[in-house]
Structures are given as structure tokens and as C-alpha cells.
Amino acid sequence: MTHDLESILVTRLRFMGDIVLTTPLLSVLRRAYPHAHIGYLAEAPYAQLLQPHPWVDSVYELDRRKGGLPMQLLRSMRRRKWDLAIDLFGNPRSALLTFLSGAAMRIGGDFRGRRCYYTHRIRPAERTLTAIQFHLSYLQPLHLQVAEEKPMLQITDAESQWAADFLAAAGYDSSQPIVGLHPGATWPAKKWFPDRFAELARKLRHEAKVQILFTCGPGEETLVERVVQLSGLALPPVTVLPLRQLAAVIKRMRAFVSNDCGPLHLAPAVGTAAVGLFGPGEPEIWFPYKAADGHRLVYQQVDCSRCHRDFCETMACMKAISVAMAYDQTLSALAAG
Known part of the structure; x- marks a missing residue:
């Protein structure tokens, strides 16, 4: 399955620097799956950082001020029929949204109370990782050739x-x-x-x-x-x-x-x-x-x-x-x- 992924959803809800530091993971995904549709779920105002971005095809913007489940956003996300969802944030809300995305394969952290939302769980590393390495570690279930990349934002x-x-x-x-x-x-x-x-x-x-x-x-x-x-x-x-x-x-x-x-x-x-x-x-x-x-x-x-x-x-x-x-x-x- 991991060799023919057609749609991938990446979630990192916040913050500014954290989202920038996920872009190396996006680079690896784009290189491994050049024809896949890559979506990204983030909160406002950080979502704009990836609009546009050469490795992202669609951005889903979550309004943090509104409580509960964002039903309209969920309906929009679920139209895509995701093959894979990667939750790089790992709080209760992002875990639930990852589960509700409908993706058949869901990667997230091995955290108590949230691990049930994922099909593949990433255990905490035994050594100190940079933020970039931490994000790249979530690609382990895909068995990709991963080289540490540099962050990148596109300025039009x-x-x-x-x-x-x-x-x-x-x-x-x-x-x-x-x-x-x-x-x-x-x-x-x-x-x-x-x-x-x-x-x-x-x-x-x-x-x-x-x-x-x-x-x-x-x-x-x-x-x-x-x-x-x-x-x-x-x-x-x-x-x-x-x-x-x-x-x-x-x-x-x-x-x-x-x-x-x-x-x-x-x-x-x-x-x-x-x-x-x-x-x-x-x-x-x-x-x-x-x-x-x-x-x-x-x-x-x-x-x-x-x-x-x-x-x-x-x-x-x-x-x-x-x-x-x-x-x-x-x-x-x-x-x-």
C-alpha cells in the first residue's frame, strides 16, 4: 500500500516555527510520491505559511476559536478519500481529526489516550532528536529513504x-x-x-x-x-x-x-x-x-x-x-x- 499512495494528509495545527520545521517531511513525501495529492491541516493564522507551497496541494484551515468538531471542514477533508494521514501534533483534537479524516493508514505518536486513533504509532526516541528529525521519524512505517532536508517556504x-x-x-x-x-x-x-x-x-x-x-x-x-x-x-x-x-x-x-x-x-x-x-x-x-x-x-x-x-x-x-x-x-x- 505504501508504494502507491495517492493522497496524504499531514497535520500540525500550530505554531509558526513548528509548521516551518515540518516542511522537510513534506519534501521527502513529495519526492517519494511525486503524483500524490498532499494536503495539510493547520490552524489559522499559521495555515497561510503553506499557501502556496510547492510540496502542498491543498491546505485545510482550522479555526481554533470555535470549539467542538468543525463539521464543514471535516466534510471538505473527507471528500478527498485519504490513503494516509500523519498527525505531527498529537493533541486530543488533532488525533480525533486524523481518525475522522477517513484515512486507511494513520500515523501518530504513541500517547496514552490517543494511540487508539492511529493504525501506526511512533514511540518516543531514545536519543535527542532535532525538531526536523522528530518529524521525519513519523515516516518510519513507510520505509522510505530519508535524508535530513532543510526547511523551505515559497515566496511568490x-x-x-x-x-x-x-x-x-x-x-x-x-x-x-x-x-x-x-x-x-x-x-x-x-x-x-x-x-x-x-x-x-x-x-x-x-x-x-x-x-x-x-x-x-x-x-x-x-x-x-x-x-x-x-x-x-x-x-x-x-x-x-x-x-x-x-x-x-x-x-x-x-x-x-x-x-x-x-x-x-x-x-x-x-x-x-x-x-x-x-x-x-x-x-x-x-x-x-x-x-x-x-x-x-x-x-x-x-x-x-x-x-x-x-x-x-x-x-x-x-x-x-x-x-x-x-x-x-x-x-x-x-x-x-
Whole structure:
């Protein structure tokens, strides 16, 4: 059966970076089944990341705000007659939706209370896997030749032109390198300090002679405006961009410096060097990017590293990241490009 799959449904409901990190799995599936219809189920607003995408034929968008079963969405999904469904998310809702997709073969994690929804269950790995390797491990029942791939998002010509026009209108010179800085993050404990982002921006502008662009997620406007003010640089107003427009703008940067959060993963996926500032998270899992491709990790292990805490009174791991460290790694990323 696995040699003649005609329709494959992949589910990863959220979040931004997690969905980007599933694209290597999509590449493997597309190469193994070049004529199969590949669908993807994700929540809004993350579903737009794959609209369009060369390895995805259809995207099903789940509205998280609505409780219960999305009957209209289910009816639309079930029209496809899926041969295979792969649940990369593994929460109760995604497990049930995978089961209700009607797929004859259903792959998911071997989790208590959910394993009954799958025909093939993937046990937790005995060693630490990168996020990319974790997703690829779900292909084991298919017995495919799997090589670790790089994440990829497609930016259309229209989106690329929009980004060029946006930057030109904001006063950026297309002939000079732009470095993006992203001071926000979902977890407060993952946020490097505003004054250090500001100092990094000044050093990059005055010493490295690059243009600086701060990016901002919803609800982060006040934080980023404060960083811009602290930097003393004359920069355009802070703008919250839709995800695909943000990715298109990042594609036009030479490097993108970010906390451990979703936008960090957009950079490698569009071919821009990522400089990841990591604190309480696990860089060996969530920064699977190669130095040979220009990406740089900024991380200092402390006694309480990998605590996974949302909030922290000491912020010891983030304090351990100096401006000099971030600056040197950004210069290294620029030189590699």
C-alpha cells in the first residue's frame, strides 16, 4: 500500500516555527510520491505559511476559536478519500481529526489516550532528536529513504515585489545589507533585554555599517518601539506584518537576529542567515540549522538551562548572552553570506 499512495494528509495545527520545521517531511513525501495529492491541516493564522507551497496541494484551515468538531471542514477533508494521514501534533483534537479524516493508514505518536486513533504509532526516541528529525521519524512505517532536508517556504514573485516596495517606501537602500532584529517572543523568559537589543542595533549600524530593521509580532509594538527609542537610531515606524509578508521581508535581509520564537524559523526557510538567541529552550532541538549555511547560535549554558519556564526571576541564561557575543555572531553570519 505504501508504494502507491495517492493522497496524504499531514497535520500540525500550530505554531509558526513548528509548521516551518515540518516542511522537510513534506519534501521527502513529495519526492517519494511525486503524483500524490498532499494536503495539510493547520490552524489559522499559521495555515497561510503553506499557501502556496510547492510540496502542498491543498491546505485545510482550522479555526481554533470555535470549539467542538468543525463539521464543514471535516466534510471538505473527507471528500478527498485519504490513503494516509500523519498527525505531527498529537493533541486530543488533532488525533480525533486524523481518525475522522477517513484515512486507511494513520500515523501518530504513541500517547496514552490517543494511540487508539492511529493504525501506526511512533514511540518516543531514545536519543535527542532535532525538531526536523522528530518529524521525519513519523515516516518510519513507510520505509522510505530519508535524508535530513532543510526547511523551505515559497515566496511568490508578487510577495517579493511587495517586500521590495515596502522597504523602499520605508527608506531602505536595496544595494546595502539589511539586518533584522526581533526583540519579541511568546515566553517572557525567552526575551533578550531591550537595552541589549538597542546596543546591538547601534553597533551594527555604526560599526558594521548595515541597515537595521526591527520586526514585530502582534502585541509586541510597545516593546519594539521602546527598543527603537533606546537605540537612538532614526528608523521607520514599527509595523506588524502578516506572516507571509514578514517572510517576504526577511528574505530580503542578509541576517535575522531573533529570540527563540516563531519568526526565527522564517529566516532559514527563505534563505536568510538566522542568528538565534537561546535561553531556557533546547537549541539542540529547536535550532537545527547548520553553520555551513550561515546560521549562528548564541547560547550560554548555565546551571538551570533547559528549564522550559515561561517566566524567570533571574533570567540568568539570557543575562549570559552579551552584546559582544550577539554582535560577533551576527558579523560571522554576514561574512558567511
